[in-house]
Amino acid sequence: MKRSPGLRAIVAGVLCLAASSALAYRPFDGTDAAVADEGEFELEFSPASYLREGSERSLFAPAVVANFGISEDREIVLEGKLRSRRDTPAEGHRTSLEDTALSLKQVHRRGSLQDGTGPSIASECSVLLPTIHGQSGTGASCAGIVSQRWPMATVHVNAALLLDRKHDWSRFLGAIVEGPGEWSVRPVMEIFAERGVNGARTDSALVGLIWRAQENLSFDLGVRRARSDGENISEVRAGLTWAFAMGK
Numbered sequence: 001m002k003r004s005p006g007l008r009a010i011v012a013g014v015l016c017l018a019a020s021s022a023l024a025y026r027p028f029d030g031t032d033a034a035v036a037d038e039g040e041f042e043l044e045f046s047p048a049s050y051l052r053e054g055s056e057r058s059l060f061a062p063a064v065v066a067n068f069g070i071s072e073d074r075e076i077v078l079e080g081k082l083r084s085r086r087d088t089p090a091e092g093h094r095t096s097l098e099d100t101a102l103s104l105k106q107v108h109r110r111g112s113l114q115d116g117t118g119p120s121i122a123s124e125c126s127v128l129l130p131t132i133h134g135q136s137g138t139g140a141s142c143a144g145i146v147s148q149r150w151p152m153a154t155v156h157v158n159a160a161l162l163l164d165r166k167h168d169w170s171r172f173l174g175a176i177v178e179g180p181g182e183w184s185v186r187p188v189m190e191i192f193a194e195r196g197v198n199g200a201r202t203d204s205a206l207v208g209l210i211w212r213a214q215e216n217l218s219f220d221l222g223v224r225r226a227r228s229d230g231e232n233i234s235e236v237r238a239g240l241t242w243a244f245a246m247g248k
Contacts, residue, residue: 026065027208027222027237028190030158030174033122033147034113035105036069041246043067046239054231057086063099063239073107077124083134096133101126101141112149120147128165137165143172154178158192170196178210185211188222202228208237216243 025031026044036042044065051058063081070076080100103126111120121144128139143160160172174192188210194202208222218241226233 025156025176026210026218026239026241027220028174028176028188028206029192029204030156030176030190031105031124031143031145032113032156032176033107033111033120033145035073035075035107035122036067036243037245038069038071039246040069040243041067042069042075042241042243044239044241046237049237049239050235052234053228054233055087059084059086067105073110075105077101077103077105077126079103093133096131098131098134100129100131102129103127111147113147113154118148120149121145122147128163130165135165137167139163139165139167149181151182152180154181162194168196168198168200170194170200174204184213185209188220200229202226204233206237217241 026046044067046060046063048059048061049063051060060081060083063079065077065079068076078101081098082095083098084095103124105122105124107114107120107122109119109121110116111118113120123142123144125142126140128141130136130138139162141160141162143158145156145158147154147156154177156176156178158172158174158176162170162172164170172192172194174190176188176190178188179186186209188206188208190204190206192202192204194204204224204226206222206224208220211219213219220237220239220241222237224233224235224237226235
């Protein structure tokens, strides 16, 4: 493999940040039933996203997800977000590395997302890694994903069971709807609900756009509103997804 200095810098930066919610598909919280091709590297990168939870304001800069395609319709996923709180916290640190996870995603049925027919079915199981100046401890999650593509729309349904870093269980159910795949700019939306066995609950809705600038390069923008444990949440997400073969 011939590497340019620029490529080495990108890969090194991704590993430092990402290896630090385990599902990943920009700009959503859920994901699709597809993986990177064998030998392909896919970078999901957000230079900056804004989050407001109640009265607390934060900036995620950057947020990184690195997908490495391996054999038999599988990929390894590393991810993490650098969070800077705009308001001085009552305790703890202003800056933290959060949402760190290592995942294995696998396609179990090749369907419409793989240029076949019928639904594509996949799973993604993750280990939630310790954070830096964030939540301590480890956790885990496992999700089932079903995707179906039609000429005018694509739908992804996610169902997941999560064990957070405090070892509390929760259930996640969400759906993503995308506009026609032939459009260079397509509207998208996502709704999901997460329920914890301790009574915690989150209801979320996101609307946005994905612009396919090239076959291997897309830009996204999403606006999310949610309510979690009585607090209102507002979020603006923006980023890109770039894929390339590692050997080329």
